[in-house]
Amino acid sequence: MSGLLIRNAYVIDPLAGIRGEIMDIAILDGKIAEGAGSGCEVIDAQGCLTLPGGIDSHSHVSGTKVNFGRYMSPEDMRAGRTSRRGVMHVTSGYSVPTTFGNSYRYSAMGYTTVLEGAMAPLEARHTHEEFTATPHQDMMANTLFDGNWSVMEAVRDKDLRRTAAVVAWTLAAVKGFAIKLTNPGGTEAWGWGEDLHSIHQQVPNFGVTPAEIIGTMIRANELLDLPHSVHLHCNNLGVPGNYQTTLETIDLAPDLNSRRQSLYLTHVQFHSYGGTTWRDICSKSEDIARAVNNRPQVAIDMGQIMFGRTTTMTADGPMEWRLYMLHHNKWSNHDVELETGSGIIPVYYSRKSLVNCVMWAIGLELALLVKDPWQCMLATDNPNGAPFVKYPEIIALLMSRKFRDKEGEKIDPRTGHYVPLFSLDRELDWYEIAVMTRAAQAKALGITRIGKGTLTPGSEADVAIYPLDPADLDPAIDFEQVMAGFARTRYTIKRGRVVARDGEVIVEGANSTVWTRANVPPDMDLSADREFVKKFEQYYTVRMRNYPVQDVYLPRGVRIDTEVSP
């Protein structure tokens, strides 16, 4: 493979401690290198902002419920379509684009790695099929354990090793990346049309509480030494007053890992509500941010909402039902035997809805109030809060108080009574944005070990060059340019190849799927555990032998091996 030299780049590489220097970056054989060799291709970055490829640490782009979002929403498919052009396939969809649509749009924004936020193990094969059709991003899948019967039984028996064993067997079987808990215990209760309202309420028939599931899974995660921490969608999503649940949950997190957080809380905006009803809902971002600031063992992502139309989709089935009872448009639900649930409804976030305005403010407040950008990642829970194409606008809002005030004038005038947003002066800088959109994700996901999130020699050559000149731009004022610049890279480079130029994808993709295998000692190997096998054969509707995802579904799989901690 020939080399590539990027000259004259304004580099911010937080993991390498580079906070903005004009330098050259050499690429050889898909990796960042000391030199690119003679006769290599040269790109003159002309002082433009150059960052490691973007990493999304929580996005719903592939799998059963995402595809059902497409299936049930021809109106959304019509709302964003492009024809076949060069190497680019036809795309459809605005909030739930087709796989190629997701891939091209992420590429245009400089994103090269995406974590699918929720994969039901039983339907993992589907997620992997869509990963293969999302060719320009390396993909990985959060694997759902929130209503897993074997996990709940092991937790009830206070058997940490067995809990970890179930996780290890499942991750290896379904080629999953990390542990995801979505409304732990609540998705099992939803099997009966119920939900849980507190982390100390027992799951019907299983004799465990969400707090016990979360606490045990955090320890099981560390026992297996998984790259990422437990990735948690808290209980009570979207319920006024739920910030108490979130604070209680944060209190459960021990500090067990020096390299990263021990608990990742996702789309925290949806979990930071005060008040008691939709009439008096208010922001509790200050309380949540304070808790995060005091606990280095916790990391969060924003779950920002943006005004406009989108589709909500989550494994949190009972939440989608509640949302449907508010919106009354259309509702899909899909419970997955022995494992989890899911639901989908389309929504419209309106500037004229006070509730929506409060939600909008909370996401921004979290990013502005969490002091350390390494602890708060930029995400919309795509597409739940907004489609990911809104990230550039969010970046601009975080970098410019002027822009926030301007937007504030367009929303429900009562909003200011319920949120602190308009009293916050903080304006994030380029470095902080670089942290919140790639470096923090690489650290939080534990994928720096495979060369993600940095431009140091030996790393994966995933690079984004934006048409933004930090020497010349004041993001506090020039927010329009910031937005436009982050929406379309000049170059997106994936594993050493230029894949997108000025928003156009120019080559066929060849992504990787990253997964985790925790190597366990024989006493933790469930593949021959009689009770586990018997229950599997009795209660699943798929034979145990037909359950694991075959290697053929990961044409370019990258396996991270871990060992059980002694």
Added chain:
Amino acid sequence: MRVEDVVCTFCGCLCDDLVIETDGKKIVGVENGCTLANEKFMGDHRLKSPIRREGDRWSEVSLNDAIREAAEILLDADRPLLYGWSGTHGEAQSVGVHLAEILGGVIDNTSTVCHGPSIMAIQEVGHPGCTLGQVKNRADVVLYWGANPIEAHPRHLSRYTTYADGFFVKNSFRERKLVVVDVRETESAALADEFVRIEPGGDYAVLSALRAIVRGRGEVITGPVAGVSREQLVRVADLCMKAKFGAIFFGLGLTMSPGKNKNIRNAIELTEELNRHTKFTISPMRGHWNVYGSNEVFCWITGYPYAVDFARGIAFYNPGETTSVDILRREECDACLVVASDPGAHFPRACAEHLARIPTIQIDPHVNATTHLCRLQIPVAVTGIDAEGTAYRMDGVPIRTRKLFDGDHPSDTEILERIYAIVKEAKGA
């Protein structure tokens, strides 16, 4: 050789517990299969080599020539239709979609004549469903509406409902109530705790009556509805509302009877209504083993589950316009590629006649009714016997089918990839 946990590639149940005995390239025994499965695995009516119609005679052609001719027919067409797909694996479906895309043609699957109306209803009101294991482990009330599983999905009852013991339903046969709604007393109806016999065309009215009762407005029903007595309606509604977990399964008796998609919408809205009282789910009884897979594959590539028209460059979907029957009926398409289905047996006569007039190519392992309409047929391996690939069960659970031995024929994927390569080259893409 004995192969266990074999996936049956016949109906949407996608049973994966068959035991197959093979002897070289021949299947000599099937265990755990229903009669349909036995015929699928044991039947041997394969076409041996590609055939081409010349006048009123067939002649054998080489595979290379057949592939070349198929590609040329498609390239020469102004409005090619690529139809079928439900009887092959997802990987082949995926190549098919890209072939339609590059040709600027229409791609459609068998949903167009089965659960297309269900999909249209789901696009209006959504779909509260679940995987089949949820029903097996939890349901205490199951309804089959316009479906006759004993004949069409013979193991549905034993694997997922009436005869399937589950975690919370230890003795399913006793603890699980079965309601069958149909216009005639089918074999499935004979098993029911409650058989609701409705007059043909009365589904919508009966669903509306049940919804009214569930909403607490039963007083609006004063007499029988479509032949169903008020007492029975109230009894069934009551049974549903008192269920801990109820599941409705519906078949073509509901989707293809008068009302069509509006019937399904009504049934979904009844399910939604019941969820205000308890837990209820609804699921279509998908026919072909991988028809749901074709919906899935079409969706992630094009955004739409069936009837996708690439003529404008973008993916365009409008059932009633871009659906195969309508395109053929309007005599609009000038070439057709049929893959893994049998429109000759299932389409209206006028459509079949048009298929016979235009160059129709069939990729299928067997001689079927469509053979008699087509100009060229290329035999392929049977997925689940001598080819493998992904299938989606009626509830969306993806399962990899197994290849039992290396057969004499290439797979659908291989043939389609070769056609695609020729087309791609000709288009300079």
